[in-house]
Amino acid sequence: MSRSETRIRVLVADDSELFREVLSRVIGADAGFEVVAVAADGNAAARLARELRPDVITMDLNMPDADGFSGIARIMAETPTPIMVLTGNKAEVVGFKALSLGALDILEKPEANADLEAYGAEIRSRLRLLSGVKVIRHLRGLRERKLPLPPTKGRRADVVVIGASLGGPRALATLLRGLPPTFPVGIAVVQHIADGFTEGLANWLTQECRLQVREAAHGDLLRPGHVLLAPSGHHLLVGEGRVRLFDGPALDTFKPSVTPLFLSTAQAYGPRACGVILTGMGHDGAAGLKVLHDAGGATLAQDEPSSAVFGMAKAAIDLGAVDRVLALEDIPRTLVALTE
Numbered sequence: 001m002s003r004s005e006t007r008i009r010v011l012v013a014d015d016s017e018l019f020r021e022v023l024s025r026v027i028g029a030d031a032g033f034e035v036v037a038v039a040a041d042g043n044a045a046a047r048l049a050r051e052l053r054p055d056v057i058t059m060d061l062n063m064p065d066a067d068g069f070s071g072i073a074r075i076m077a078e079t080p081t082p083i084m085v086l087t088g089n090k091a092e093v094v095g096f097k098a099l100s101l102g103a104l105d106i107l108e109k110p111e112a113n114a115d116l117e118a119y120g121a122e123i124r125s126r127l128r129l130l131s132g133v134k135v136i137r138h139l140r141g142l143r144e145r146k147l148p149l150p151p152t153k154g155r156r157a158d159v160v161v162i163g164a165s166l167g168g169p170r171a172l173a174t175l176l177r178g179l180p181p182t183f184p185v186g187i188a189v190v191q192h193i194a195d196g197f198t199e200g201l202a203n204w205l206t207q208e209c210r211l212q213v214r215e216a217a218h219g220d221l222l223r224p225g226h227v228l229l230a231p232s233g234h235h236l237l238v239g240e241g242r243v244r245l246f247d248g249p250a251l252d253t254f255k256p257s258v259t260p261l262f263l264s265t266a267q268a269y270g271p272r273a274c275g276v277i278l279t280g281m282g283h284d285g286a287a288g289l290k291v292l293h294d295a296g297g298a299t300l301a302q303d304e305p306s307s308a309v310f311g312m313a314k315a316a317i318d319l320g321a322v323d324r325v326l327a328l329e330d331i332p333r334t335l336v337a338l339t340e
Contacts, residue, residue: 032124
């Protein structure tokens, strides 16, 4: 039987019996899903993940005895499985700590008066996507490499633009941690994430690195050492020294989409820009990065071994849009070299 003919097996972890019942009901409302077990804490979730091998896990963070963080850490060490974090407050930074431990997605819990039918459709859509991800362990220090930097195209980059999707928050944190506070150009980022989570992501990234990270507003200056994230529901465009928010239609089902960021950068900066495409499923950004590449901009892609999902980067590579394919830990020093 093919995977498309089998049900997606879900493990639900939450300390609230009522919420476990509600979530099990909305997930199981689609015959393509099966909730194989529920867990009341992180230890139970890790044990059930090891015994039952679910396709995907939903994980609460605030649980007694063993919280969601310890559960995620154990699962990713013992039985790597796609994990969606469910949080009661999308503005909180703590949810992104869970993504740094290996969880792939984050979604707000439904409010008491929420439309459970609509919420069920949303969470099932995201779980379906996650269930197709092959999660691997990335052990720090496994690859000790000091590779020479490939030659540049001979032009200093005056702006850096980055696109990411599944696994992106963790990759962004690693990349930005490797940049000095004196990084000489501004950075604009499109990260696919659930609506309303951009502010929390910006706050978490600011804690994780030495740059200033915040949600972009229309007309913001691109300043050295500052990172602007596309807000929910708006495409992020780059002009000469500023960003614009554009309320156009979704592209590749995404809004914000990576492609408009890369296209606008190619038009405004051409060879004075650097585009980076990181981990993510699908092909958003590939066509835009090709235009930036053809305009003379430097283009980088995260390699497969360091990616949570080698989809967007692979699509860009296959399109001939990428100058250099680099391990995540090699990208920061490359950016420093390109902006000197």
